[in-house]
Amino acid sequence: MRTRGPILTLLAVVVLALVLLAVNLTTAKDSSSQAAANAAATPAPGAAPAPGAAPAPGSAPGQTPGAPQAGGTSTFPPQATYTGKTSGRKAGEATVAVAVHNGKASAYLCDGKKLESWLEGKAEGSSLKLTGKGGNKLTGTLESKTVTGTVTIDGATWPFSASPGKAPAGLYRARTANVDAGWIIRQDGTQTGVQNIGGQASEAPELDPSAGSAVLGGTTVPVKMIEGGDATAVGR
Amino acid sequence: MSPDMDPPTSPMPPRHTGSVQEPEMPAAPSPAPSPQAVSNSLVVPVLIGAAVAVALGVYGRLHEPTGFAVNLAGFSSTGYVKAWLATIATLFGIVQLLSSLVMYGRLLAAAPPWIDSLHRWSGRLAVLASVPVAMHCLYALGFQAYSARVLVHSLAGCLFYGAFTTKMLCLTRPNLPRGALPVLGGLAFTGLVVLWLTSSLWLFSTKGLKF
Numbered sequence: 536m537r538t539r540g541p542i543l544t545l546l547a548v549v550v551l552a553l554v555l556l557a558v559n560l561t562t563a564k565d566s567s568s569q570a571a572a573n574a575a576a577t578p579a580p581g582a583a584p585a586p587g588a589a590p591a592p593g594s595a596p597g598q599t600p601g602a603p604q605a606g607g608t609s610t611f612p613p614q615a616t617y618t619g620k621t622s623g624r625k626a627g628e629a630t631v632a633v634a635v636h637n638g639k640a641s642a643y644l645c646d647g648k649k650l651e652s653w654l655e656g657k658a659e660g661s662s663l664k665l666t667g668k669g670g671n672k673l674t675g676t677l678e679s680k681t682v683t684g685t686v687t688i689d690g691a692t693w694p695f696s697a698s699p700g701k702a703p704a705g706l707y708r709a710r711t712a713n714v715d716a717g718w719i720i721r722q723d724g725t726q727t728g729v730q731n732i733g734g735q736a737s738e739a740p741e742l743d744p745s746a747g748s749a750v751l752g753g754t755t756v757p758v759k760m761i762e763g764g765d766a767t768a769v770g771r
Numbered sequence: 772m773s774p775d776m777d778p779p780t781s782p783m784p785p786r787h788t789g790s791v792q793e794p795e796m797p798a799a800p801s802p803a804p805s806p807q808a809v810s811n812s813l814v815v816p817v818l819i820g821a822a823v824a825v826a827l828g829v830y831g832r833l834h835e836p837t838g839f840a841v842n843l844a845g846f847s848s849t850g851y852v853k854a855w856l857a858t859i860a861t862l863f864g865i866v867q868l869l870s871s872l873v874m875y876g877r878l879l880a881a882a883p884p885w886i887d888s889l890h891r892w893s894g895r896l897a898v899l900a901s902v903p904v905a906m907h908c909l910y911a912l913g914f915q916a917y918s919a920r921v922l923v924h925s926l927a928g929c930l931f932y933g934a935f936t937t938k939m940l941c942l943t944r945p946n947l948p949r950g951a952l953p954v955l956g957g958l959a960f961t962g963l964v965v966l967w968l969t970s971s972l973w974l975f976s977t978k979g980l981k982f
Contacts, residue, residue, distance in 0.1 A: 724850035
């Protein structure tokens with residue numbers, strides 16, 4: 536007569552894990568079928584079909600850029616957000632996020648202290664090419680749903696990697712004539728932000744992504760979630 | 772030192788007089804077990820535990836992180852839900868450590884009769900509290916290595932569940948080597964504490980202590 540307690544404990548752990556997994560899978564199915572529906576509804580004008588694919592309109596629904604790809608190189612879906620960070624930055628890693636919308640891309644990098652940069656460009660096939668002020672630029676490749684690449688800010692270059700996130704994960708920007716602030720919320724809910732008030736950069740106050748606005752330097756400023764290609768237009 | 776492996780003591784006491792001191796049971800088997808039998812009793816649990824640890828790591832590495840998973844209401848973000856659940860698990864883990872010390876006679880002269888139950892149930896609660904956190908890590912984030920903290924955290928997660936599984940299985944075996952349960956419990960406790968340090972403490976210290 537051995538004790539069954541430990542086995543029951545193990546079973547309880549396994550059952551709880553499987554229940555959570557099942558809930559996750561169900562939820563994921565809902566949101567991915569929704570994404571597929573969105574993708575189908577938007578014939579994606581600029582959503583670059585894979586090179587070599589017949590550009591005929593209505594060609595192969597199976598080729599919808601939003602369709603999940605089995606590992607390896609994939610093409611950017613019509614709408615996606617990736618968040619991650621640099622590696623090898625001596626002053627502490629900076630947070631990087633990229634939003635892609637129908638072939639247009641916006642990216643934001645910030646360190647939560649004073650370094651920050653907005654970049655805009657294109658997402659074609661599986662590659663990203665964005666540029667920002669000065670010689671700032673970001674290039675990357677989508678592989679297995681993860682974006683990896685390099686980002687150059689003020690002459691320094693760091694590799695970065697970013698993985699897909701769902702709202703509220705993403706890039707946020709608030710801008711007026713005097714204030715410019717940006718935030719990145721990562722998949723795990725943590726956030727990094729920098730505000731520029733009258734040319735002075737500092738850590739941005741915590742953003743409540745559901746509020747739609749933030750108080751910056753004493754004024755309430757509307758905050759926009761960046762979808763891709765729309766970052767430089769905020770507040771202009 | 773049996774983090775979640777609460778049940779450690781349970782198996783033994785029942786077989787023997789049920790005295791709390793029985794965890795020293797390994798000594799009890801002295802009547803006969805050949806050294807061979809003693810070490811054999813560890814083989815299968817250790818192999819299965821190792822397989823669990825490797826499987827978790829491989830799944831975490833191969834599964835494409837969704838960046839998102841189901842969440843609990845009432846917290847400011849998923850990160851905080853996980854941080855607090857992990858904190859609960861770690862607190863129960865500390866109860867595990869203390870209660871096992873009592874059971875092994877290292878802390879109190881006489882162990883109270885309820886210490887076995889305390890050890891068993893605090894372990895169960897600890898490991899159950901950890902499961903939603905681990906599932907979110909595995910499903911939404913995966914095994915990552917983009918910084919030392921994240922790599923250590925990923926490895927500790929695999930170690931913890933591997934050690935936990937091994938310990939649970941060991942509890943059902945006769946003729947365990949004397950130090951097996953304390954070592955396995957210690958491994959799981961170490962894993963749990965490292966997990967907490969590399970996640971909850973990190974979040975609380977970088978983003979503030981809140982719910």
